[in-house]
Structures are given as structure tokens and as C-alpha cells.
Amino acid sequence: MKMRWSAWVLAVFLFCGFLLPLFLKGDPREPVAAPFSKPVWADRTQAPAMSLTVPTGEAGKTFSWSWEAPRGLSVTGEVLFAKTPSKAALIWETPAGAKWVLSDLSGQNRWTLDLDARDMAFRISLGLSPFDESLRGLFDKHGMIRVRIESDVPVERSSLLVKIPGERWGLFGTDQRGRDVFLLFLYGIRVSLFVGILAVLVSSLIGLDAGLVAGYVGGAADTFLMRTVDVLLSVPLLPVLMVLAALWGKGLWQLVLILGLFSWMGTARTVRSMALSFREAPYVEGLRALGAPTFYILARHGIPTVLPLLLANIALGVPGVILSEAALAYLGLSDPRVISWGRMLHEAQSFGAFTTGAWWLLLPPGLGIALLCLAFMDLGRALEEWADPRLKGGRA
Amino acid sequence: MIEIEGLSVSYRSGKKEEQALSGVSLSLPSGQITGLVGESGSGKTTLVMAILGLLPPEARVAGRILVDGVDVVGMAENERDRFRWRRVALVPQGSQNAFNPVLSIGSQVAEPLRVHRGLGRREAERRARMLLDEVGLGSKAAERFPHELSGGQRQRAALAMALSCDPAFLLADEPTTALDVLIQAEIADLLKRAVRERKMGMALVTHDLPLASGLCETICVLDGGRLVETILAKDLARGAKHPRTRALVAALLEMEGNLS
Amino acid sequence: MRPVKRYWTRRLGGAACVVAIVLVANFFLFRLMPGDPVATVLDPRFSPEAKAQLEALYGLDQPLGVQFLLYLRRMATFDFGLSFSTQRPVLEEILERLPNTLALLVPAYLLSVLLGTVLGVIAARRRGHLAEKAVLAAGAVSFSFPSFFVQMVLLLLFAYVFPVFPLRGSLSIPPPEGTWRILADRIWHLALPVFSLVLLGFGGWALTVRNLVVKVMGEDFMILARAKGIGERRLLWGHALRAALPPLLTLFLLSLPGVVSGAVLTETVFSLHGVGRFLLDSVLGQDYPAAGGAFYLLTLITVGSNLLADFLVQLADPRIKTGGEESR
16 A cells, blocks of 8 residues: 555654654743744844853954844853953944943952843943833844953953844744743644544444444444434534533543543444444354354454444544644643643633734644644545445545 | 437446447337347447437447437537437436435426426426326326335326427336336336327337337347347347347247246 | 324434433533532632522522422523622623624524535536535545634734734724614624634535535436436536435534534634633633523524424425435
């Protein structure tokens, strides 16, 4: 059999969801950059995140600047002079030639700096407006910027670090708390796959049993089970799930159980119709005539008969469950500590993705869900064709 | 008068090419009944469908089919709709599936009247009831649905529908198959009477040689997509030349012998 | 006419069953779950007397059996009590929001069914053409894209990038003056939600119609219908679609519960003042009377629409009247 595209997609998702996080450093829950940073590839006029060490020498650190003025800047670290300087300062030279004193370092031979452009005092000391967000005075035009320590005594040691959080970060940018969306996306794969596959396994197990009993045993059991299916199909699913999720708890296992309990109806119907024809098959009638117990017939012959189609059903059932899980999480009915794609969309909506136009918070989780669902549907089709070769080509 | 000249029909399924009809030439004269006899797979139904242009799109048709001198083979669908039912009508096998299951018999009989004759709903349905009465169903049948009728009743309704626009020619496709013997005879009588009264021509497609020999003047025997013999019904017993015809006749005689 | 009676006995019995199960489930789910409902509205510093008073107000001090009977009586008269969070009658809150929900759902589903049917029939006729490919793609999208995600993207596009439509709400704040202005303002607020539901809904519907019509086109009676020379239009709409109507209606009936889910999500994305959003807020805020009432009413509406659709199926399929095959 030719490898379907869906198989590749699933393989990539499995790799990204379960193996890749092992090699990537960093906790997805920790902020890594400024909130709402765009992806690095998105807007080239915005500054990327930077961090520069300021060396001890007179020349200092020179770097080229070719973006718009950023909103954030911080300087942290220690400076140790050989002896107490009478006159020393941390100097910022802009491309236009202006000279700013970021911090006065005179009168003390050891300095610990912790400057941040968000501090009002620091802004005012630089002559910047406390209301204008961007640091236009320090980044007055494109060109070379120099940061150096100017003093009348030699600098013995410096661990000064200039950090510009930038407006662009990582593959998918950052969210409202400055967390890496790419990492969140990777961790979200796990939840979708875990909930999707386990819940469908639960529902298939229920559907298989119900369908076999209804179709093979028939009678009152059939009537009861099919009535139950009718009832479950005519109740609005999402509100039921919402109420159950809110009351039962929002953990992943509860979610698996709830989703499994409410999505076995289709499988039951399919299995039932197969069991009906299975019951009439000559070799099954023969087995019955020989006095084989019902359980034996079903376990030994019934399940293998329905298994191929059941597998297809499992694959085709995953998208529905993934979508339900995402919907619940999107509505805020999921554990806030668990990272999932639905939760990412929920946070995007709640924390102003629309008022800031943060499209990079929407597209990765949304397209991830869609791609995963499409892949499972394609896989299901392939399994269906494998189970019933007549379908090949017949379906467009 | 329908003349068929060198008609070949083939189906392409994948890489295989299947020949359903090869080089069939025959004529179906007006005012008489011509039998098209053959076993299933001999191509007789394909022939009927080709005349009405009802072959599936993947069928490839060569040759000519002249309906009153006009070639209908390469016709566009909307041109065909102008001779369908007005000139040539179909009497299908009256199985449950021949009629649209959700429309009443009356509306299905009236439909061609509304389209081809431009009649209003009320007038068309009045005529439909008359036609249903004429084929012995009674005008009440108009309100009924296909699944409520028996096989024989459906066959009568199918005839009423075919007669609705006074066509010059009827194509009857296995009109008596799957009916029990008494009803078969009734339907055969009905067909014969209709053709005689309205001076129509008819092609009777059947695998039932006794029926064909009872109804038809001329019989065309098809086998494996070829026309193997054209013979007058009265010469059937002695004059058959082709082995296929002889085999059919032998079976017929044997059956008659068994009966008597 | 016995078969018709049997059909309706079954349908009405099923509907009653659903309502009964929802009633019982509603009662026990909201009462037996961990967490003291009164505790959620009460400040812990309240005196025990005040607490008892409040419990009496909500009937929580009675034995469970009595509570259940009282509950049944209240449900029958649509008396859902006072909302914990707003202290207004729940029914009042719901009725205030219901028009908004209906104004969203009815046009959206009518349009998507209409568009889906037309496109589905065209796709069935022009197999392999662009129309069919478009329908197949739209169907795949509506089955695999999260609806709320598509709606969020639309919102971002048409309310942020191209600010044509409002970002949120059912009505501008403050509302404009004059009946016509208010109406126009409501339509402006509803346009994008309705459009998004149509966009999400028509694909699946078109795919269903296309599949059913393609199946019908292969039936024997379509050959006879074509032989009658009645023209392509009558053939498609009068015969093929008409014959596909009973199963289509049945599928429509099965899709009705999903409509309610669509309302919850759509009203959340677009911050609409509707019943679905009300249900969500009550569930999140553990406002039991409100959540129970909204859930019960939504179920009643679904069951009612189901029965209506059943009635339509019976009208469309003569075989039910005389006990032919059941279409479901």
C-alpha cells in the first residue's frame, strides 16, 4: 500500500508532540520574550529579541540597528572597577551621534545594575517621555549603536547584559504572557492525540459491545440499546459535555470518559448492522446448531468480522472527539494548567488577540486541529477501503 | 419507422473495453410489433437504451439510428428531449423501482403531458386518470403510490404513462418479466390492443420466445451483441437457420410438448 | 392508517423519553454533585440563620423526594427559580435572550440549507467539474475545522484587519435612536456570525445532498424519468431531489441538536447576548438554576424541532403512511 499523506502527517505530529519536546530546553509555561511578540519571520520592520554583553574595554559593544525603536530595554549585571573611579558611566551612543548616560558609575568600585525601560525613573533620567512607549531617543535612526563603560580607571570585570526583548520572537511568536507559542503548540499536540485516541477507544469499546448485543442477541436488548442511541442522538451534545465537564471536573481522564460516553452511537449502529448480517451467515448458523455458546461465537468470529470496519470507525471518530475537546477547552471548561490547543484559543480570545490583532495566537492551534482531523479522516478512508475494497474509486 | 444501421456500442471500464453491440442493422417498422429476443447479456436492452439516448456517458456509440429519418446518435440532450415520449416512449419493466417512489402514479403519468403538451396541472391529471382507466387500472389509481400497487398494476400504469403523449413507437423492455402467468397474458393482450388501436409500432424486448412469437410479426434474435437472425414469427418453427434460434425454438417446442 | 399511528407512537414516545431523562439527569446532576450550591452564592461570613433562610428559598432543606416533586412541578410551569448571580427569574433572563439566538440560528441554517442544497444538486449533476470539487473541499472543511476557530479568523479579518463589522455584542453601546436604526444595528452585528455559520454549514449539507442525489441518479426510475424527455431541470429537482428528500429531512433532523452546540460556540466567539452564551456563563459560574433552566429549555426546543422534522419526513415519504420501509 502506498503511504498516504495522512500517515506522514501523523508521524510528524507524533514526533513533534512526544519526542521533540525532550530535545528542546525550556518550560512552555515560562515567559521567554515580550508579550504578544510576533513570529520572527512576520514583520521585518520590528526588532527581534537581542541580548548583548558589554565588554570591559574602552571600545565597548557595537551593534547594528535597522528596525523600528523597540518598547523594551533592560540592562542587568555587575561592574567591578580596579579601584574606585571618580568619574565613570555607562554610555549609549546612538546612530545619529547622540550620547546618553544610562547609568552613572562613579564613586564606587562595585556596581550592580538592574535597569529597565519600564521604570519611570529610568525613563525620566534618560529624558524620555513616560507616556511614549517606544524608546525613540535611544534608537533614533538605523545604523550602529555603541554601548560602553567610560571611566578614568580600568574596568576589571563586567557582566553587563543589555537585553532588548524585541517585538518578534521564535517560530510562532509569544502569547499574552510572553510564552513561546511554538512550545505551547508542541505540547498541545499531546493533549489532542491523547484525548482524541483514548476517548475514541472508550467509545468504540462501548459501541462494539452495544452493537454486537443489539444486532446478534436482538429482541428487548436491541430495542433498548437502539432507543438509547436515538435518545443520545437527539440531545444537544455540547451543552451536556459542558455541564458534565463543569460538574465532574476538568481533568484529562474525566474528559476522556465524558467524551467516550457520548460518542459511541455511530459505532453501535454500524456494528449492529454488521452483526445482523453476521447472525444470518451460514457458518454462524452452523455454529449455533452445534451448540456453540453465544459469547464464544461473538468473541471468536463476531469481533474479527467487524474489526476492520471498526478500525476505520475509530480513525473516523477521532476528529469529532478532538473537535469536542477543543470546543470545551475553548469555552474555558478545561484544566487551566494543561496546555492544549483549545485552551490556547480560549486564552487568545480572553486576553485580547482581537484587540491587538495577534493572529499568530490563533493560526497555529486552529490549523493544528484542522490538519490533525483531516489526517485522521484520510486515514479512516484508507482503512475503510482496506476493509471493503469495493469502496475504492467509488467514492470521490 | 426506426432504422438502425451498423450500430456498435462499447463500454470502457478501466483499460478493458467491453463490446455490448457490434454492427447491428435492423428496422422496426411502424404499425407492427417487432420482437427483440435474446438472453440476458445479448445486448437487447442496450439497443433500446441507445434508441432513446439513455446509455451511460461512458458508452461509446457508432453507427446510425434513424427515427423517422432523423439520426439520433450524436444528438444533444435537449434535442433528444423533443423526440423522447412524443415520438418514442418506453414501457419499462414494472418493478417497484421503475417509478419514483415518492411521487403519486397520477403525477408521474401526467408529467409528460405537462412538459410536452404544455397542459396545466389539473387538465394533465384529468387526462392521466382517463389513461389509467383505459389500461384497466381505474382512475382512483392516480392518487396511489408505486409501492401500493402490485406488479401487474404497475405494469399497466407504465403502459398508461407510455401512451400519454400518443407516441408513434413504443419500446417495451421485458414488460411481462416477474409477473405470474395469468397476468402476463393480460398485459400481452393490453399491449397488443394498444398497438392495434393506436396504429403504433412497437419493439418488444424479451427473453421469452413464446411471448414474442405470440405477439410479434417479425422476430430479431440477438446473441452476444450481434443480430444473428431476423425471421417472421410464423416461420419460426421450420425456417430458423441460426443455431441460437434453433436452440431457443427447441426449448419452446419441448415446453409445449410438456404442457400438452 | 395503523402504520402512521405506530410511527407517531414511536416518535412521541422517544420524545417523551428524552425529556424525562433530561429532567431526571438535570435534577440529580445539579444536586448530587460535590460542592454546596448555597455556598457558592453565600459569603462564608453569613450567619447560619441567613444560610438556612436561603436554603429554604431554593427548597434545598426538603427531603430529596419532595424536592424532586417540587422540581417537576416547577419545570412543567417553566418556573426555574432565581438566578444565583443576577437574582432575577431565570425564565425572564432566557426569554430576554431567546430572540437574539433565534435571529442568529434561523437565518443561518435556512441559508446554509438552501445554498447547500443548490450546490449539492449542481455538484451531483456536474460530476468531476469544479462545482463538485468545491463542494467536496467545503465539506471536508466543515467536518475538520473547528467552527470557533474559523469564526475567530473571520472576526480577526473583518473586524480588526478590515474593520467592517463590530468586534463584539448584539447591539451598539449606546444603542442608536429609532426603530429602523436599531434594526439596522442588530443586522450589522448579526451579519458576520450568520455569514460564518453559513460558511461552516453549507459544505457539509452540500456534500450530503450531492451524495444522496448521486445515489438516486443511479436508480432505475431515473432512467424512465429521463426517457420521458422532461428536461434536465425537472429531472434533477423534480425527481432526483424529491426522491432524496426523505433521507435529507431525516439527516436534517439528526443535525438539529448540533445547532444548539453551534449557538453556544458562535455566541461565545462574537460575544452575543443569547441563550447559548447564557448557558455557558451559568455553567462557568456554577449558577445551577440558570444552567439547569437553559439546558432544559434548549432540550425542549431540540425535541420540539425534532418532532416537527419528523412530521415533515412523514409528509415527504408516502411509504411511511402505509407502513412501507421506515426511513430511519
